[in-house]
Amino acid sequence: xxxxxxxxNRIASVKNTRKITKAMQMVAAAKLRRAQxxxxxxxxxxxxxxxxxxxxxxxxxxSDSAPKLxxxxxxxxxxxxxxxxxxxxxxxxxxxxxxxxxxxxxxELQAAGKTVxxxxxxxxxxxxxxxxxxxxxxxxxxxxEVKRVGYVDAQGIAKDVLTRFDAGEFDVATIFFxxxxxxxxxxxxAQQVIPASFEAPEDDGATTLYDYEPSEEAILADLLPRGVxxxxxxxxxxxxxxEQGARMSAMDNATRNAGDMIDKLxxxxxxxxxxxxxxxxxxxxxxxxxx
Amino acid sequence: xxxxxxxxxxxxxxxxxxxxATSVQIPGADGxxxxxxxxxxxxxxxxxxxxxVEGASGTTEYVVTGGFAEIGANGxxxxxxxxxxxxxxxxxxxxxxxxxxxxxxxxxxxFFENEPGPVDDAAKLLxxxxxxxxxxxxxxx
Numbered sequence: 001x002x003x004x005x006x007x008x009n010r011i012a013s014v015k016n017t018r019k020i021t022k023a024m025q026m027v028a029a030a031k032l033r034r035a036q037x038x039x040x041x042x043x044x045x046x047x048x049x050x051x052x053x054x055x056x057x058x059x060x061x062x063s064d065s066a067p068k069l070x071x072x073x074x075x076x077x078x079x080x081x082x083x084x085x086x087x088x089x090x091x092x093x094x095x096x097x098x099x100x101x102x103x104x105x106x107x108e109l110q111a112a113g114k115t116v117x118x119x120x121x122x123x124x125x126x127x128x129x130x131x132x133x134x135x136x137x138x139x140x141x142x143x144x145e146v147k148r149v150g151y152v153d154a155q156g157i158a159k160d161v162l163t164r165f166d167a168g169e170f171d172v173a174t175i176f177f178x179x180x181x182x183x184x185x186x187x188x189x190a191q192q193v194i195p196a197s198f199e200a201p202e203d204d205g206a207t208t209l210y211d212y213e214p215s216e217e218a219i220l221a222d223l224l225p226r227g228v229x230x231x232x233x234x235x236x237x238x239x240x241x242x243e244q245g246a247r248m249s250a251m252d253n254a255t256r257n258a259g260d261m262i263d264k265l266x267x268x269x270x271x272x273x274x275x276x277x278x279x280x281x282x283x284x285x286x287x288x289x290x291x
Numbered sequence: 292x293x294x295x296x297x298x299x300x301x302x303x304x305x306x307x308x309x310x311x312a313t314s315v316q317i318p319g320a321d322g323x324x325x326x327x328x329x330x331x332x333x334x335x336x337x338x339x340x341x342x343x344v345e346g347a348s349g350t351t352e353y354v355v356t357g358g359f360a361e362i363g364a365n366g367x368x369x370x371x372x373x374x375x376x377x378x379x380x381x382x383x384x385x386x387x388x389x390x391x392x393x394x395x396x397x398x399x400x401x402f403f404e405n406e407p408g409p410v411d412d413a414a415k416l417l418x419x420x421x422x423x424x425x426x427x428x429x430x431x432x
């Protein structure tokens with residue numbers, strides 16, 4: 001049986017842990033609110049952008065002159081997987097879930113004889129992906145220094161991806177991130193960005209016929225690269241909110257576990273103390289009886 | 292005929308303005324255009340320039356780069372990659388933007404030696420930036 005002093009130290013240390021996890025939970029809650037606001041504020045842009053692109057893509061998409069970013073290169077041999085994860089750990093299964101989905105997809109593609117290339121965003125994903133797919137890495141984007149994800153960061157990633165596409169390094173690009181559903185649930189999601197797919201607007205018969213300046217094709221060619229950046233930006237924001245949500249619930253669990261542990265240890269401590277007292281009493285009584 | 296229309300200015304990061312406007316002057320890629328209520332539905336890409344919104348509370352001006360404007364039945368929406376109220380625009384911002392355009396121009400010159408298309412586009416972007424700088428009263432080096 002552990003002695004009293006050890007137990008006491010143990011209780012003190014678990015109490016400290018509980019304080020830390022509690023603080024981390026509060027910080028995550030505050031950050032989550034900010035991340036959700038950011039995601040909320042980017043929504044009008046994304047929605048309108050996709051609506052206009054949907055209309056444009058529907059009218060131009062069928063023709064042969066459609067840009068490659070929309071129609072694809074005509075092959076799906078080389079696949080680029082952009083895996084977006086967080087820069088920090090201690091957020092439950094957040095990173096593992098994204099990586100698991102990406103690994104599954106990469107495995108399937110390789111089994112089908114395709115070439116897989118991986119670009120990671122976020123340190124945690126890189127470390128996990130490296131174990132199995134280290135030889136397929138083509139790059140990593142470090143956002144450690146970025147305090148608040150801005151559109152500029154998304155543009156940077158998009159530029160990297162587009163340069164590689166123009167150089168013919170891959171045919172299809174898919175981004176992996178976690179969609180924020182609510183605090184306890186984040187869904188790992190795969191979204192294909194190149195060739196781009198936009199949901200065609202609902203055809204309610206009242207579709208407006210637009211004049212295009214300069215021309216439909218020119219606008220589409222101008223906007224498609226921006227569409228990649230927009231998709232990456234909203235994925236980054238979703239990821240940011242998901243990360244904080246996952247961390248918050250993970251830390252909530254940790255705090256509760258620490259509480260349970262403290263209760264158990266306290267009972268054990270009290271029992272041992274009682275046992276020591278009983279022992280001492282027996283010794284005294286038997287000593288007195290012997291006289 | 293309605294005398295005002297809904298005007299929205301959105302950047303990827305936030306909704307900058309959502310007001311009733313009587314007219315909106317848009318720096319379109321093929322030239323400036325002014326949209327008033329009941330304008331024919333049009334979609335145009337933007338060049339770097341100044342967006343002027345006239346509403347009940349006077350004229351508001353924004354500096355916008357990259358993106359497009361959608362003039363529809365319900366009003367005007369401008370989606371700009373970068374949009375800053377003109378008063379908040381500083382010399383440093385402009386310098387950074389011009390610097391960026393210059394880099395794009397020089398890389399375009401290197402990459403597309405025999406293709407005039409992208410080089411011309413980049414040159415236009417740069418000159419648009421400079422013109423915009425002069426328009427808003429900042430010097431461009």
